[in-house]
Amino acid sequence: MSAVTSPLVWEHVQPAAARRLLTGAIDAFAERGFQATTTRDIASRAGMSPAALYVHYPSKERLLFEISLYGHRAALDVLRAADTGDSPRDRLAGMVSAFTTWHAEHHTIARVVQYELAALTPEHLAEVATIRRAISTQIEQALTDGVSDGSFAVEDLPGTTLAILSLSIDVARWYSPTRRDPAGLGVLYADLALRMVQS
Amino acid sequence: MSAVTSPLVWEHVQPAAARRLLTGAIDAFAERGFQATTTRDIASRAGMSPAALYVHYPSKERLLFEISLYGHRAALDVLRAADTGDSPRDRLAGMVSAFTTWHAEHHTIARVVQYELAALTPEHLAEVATIRRAISTQIEQALTDGVSDGSFAVEDLPGTTLAILSLSIDVARWYSPTRRDPAGLGVLYADLALRMVQS
DNA sequence: CGAATCGCTAAGCGCTTGCTTAGCTTGGCG
DNA sequence: CGCCAAGCTAAGCAAGCGCTTAGCGATTCG
Incomplete structure (x- = not known):
């Protein structure tokens, strides 16, 4: 899409x-x-x-903040746009696939977004942290719904949420466009995430 | 200290x-x-x-290299020491648990090891890259053995190897000792990794 | 004893940093 | 035309950087 x-x-x-x-x-x-x-x-x-x-721009840090803010918003938008399936299974697969693909395709900005948080001022970091919490909630809700309707078996809900997000985020660290294509990676990771949680 | x-x-x-x-x-x-x-x-x-x-020390970079080299060797040692199970299942679970626990327990040095590679000189980076390849091989071999004896079903072997390693490595990015204990995290991640690959 | 060595400090060198200042050029508009 | 604001550059400032130098006191050893 x-x-x-x-x-x-x-x-x-x-x-x-x-x-x-x-x-x-x-x-x-x-x-x-x-x-x-x-x-x-x-x-x-x-x-x-x-x-x-x-x-x-008034400072180098402000430039980083603009990048970080826009990057976080784009990532959250991608997640929300992909949360459209009929079942928790479809929703999780769609979100993991889209989120992973985004991190591969935009690994340059994703690297800045994920690894330069410490360089932000406390005020700017707090603003970005709000978006990060929304991203986490988006995944956790799909898992919760899947546990409720019996399609998922998850013992440690926050831990598993973190693990699934972590898997996609770490793509920004190692991804290189010569190694594999973003869409294929998204499909692989969606499958891995589903296997992690399915009952 | x-x-x-x-x-x-x-x-x-x-x-x-x-x-x-x-x-x-x-x-x-x-x-x-x-x-x-x-x-x-x-x-x-x-x-x-x-x-x-x-x-x-002759330079600041040399200090980083000593840290990076020792940290990589310690991580590889931990992986090898945990590769002792009788079945591929036990071996993978043991390695993921130990590798994850190490990244949580030593998240300070793990952060330096995983995120400061770009600051090394090309020669020092090459030396460290050799150890990184050995770490990857250690996991890939257990997966290969599990596919051979039918206990694992893995379509994309290098991709899945990378994903499992990636999951443990990313612990260094977010881990804080106040959030959860390293051993419990190791157990959770070993379970998630097994579910990812079991047939 | 005297000489040498080790581990360290005070001082500072040459350079680069983020950012500022003063002033130039350009284009729009009365 | 004159005027001004927007967008830019050349030059440079104060501060901080990695690293060096000169030398000092304690210890070791012939």
Whole structure:
């Protein structure tokens, strides 16, 4: 489906120079990490002088926050859009498949989203943590419903929720586009998740 | 020594000042990341002046390499020591349980091991990559044996190997000692891994 | 004893960092 | 035309970086 496989769209970031800075920052943060990335590096990826960055963003951290916030929202949107099955089984399979595929397809931004949380200010981290809790709840609800109707057998509900999310999230750490295709990985992981919980 | 790093034994690092620098570096790297950690921070955790670090280690990167190398070797040793069951089922359960427990118990060093690879020099990274391949092989062999004797049904062998390892490794990202105990987590994850592959 | 060695500190070097300042160019509009 | 705001650059500042140097006190040993 298009929501899952379509590339991330950044048209809402205006003007174009701000957008070039943002996408350049995503690449740089994913490659080297936030701390090892210099404002000079980000600016040069956008074809600008270092000072131009501060016309559009007040700080390097703010750039990270915009990326993190948008990335978290996109991931939650993908999860919710995939939560459409008729049975808990279909819902879980659809969500794990979509969430995994998203982390593979957008592994660059996913890496920033998942591994640079510590570089955010406490206020910005709190804002992002709200979205993270919603993501977790989305999976946990499907598991709860499956236990209720007898299709799932789950002893440790929070632990199993965490494990399933963890599996998809860790894709961002190791994924490389030359190794396997995102959609196929989504199918494999949906199957593994189902086997983990089915009664 | 901090409570976090005490479970691992570092007596082989001599003299004691070098050991204090190393364990201080583990805590600092795990907390802030390699790039955000200063040599002044590491030295002050060991109760020394910054210059004293260079009496024992030629560079900050070398300190990371010693930590990464020892951590990888410890993880591989734990896996091999747990590969003692009579059946593929027992072997896989034992290894996943031990590997997961290790990542929870030593999540501080595990974080450095898993997330600071990019800060190593190419030569040091290559040395560590050899151990990582051995870790992967250890799990893959148990799966292969289980498929051969019919106890496992695995369609995508490298993909499933990666998923099982990924599940344990990601524990280092989120684990906090206040949330759950390492041994219980090992048992849960061993069960999840078995359900993923059993025929 | 004197000389050498070990483990350490105070001071600081050369460089890079995030960010600021001053000023230029461009295009829209009366 | 003159004026101004938007978007940019060149230059640079204060602070902090990894790492080096010079030298000091304690210990070891011929």
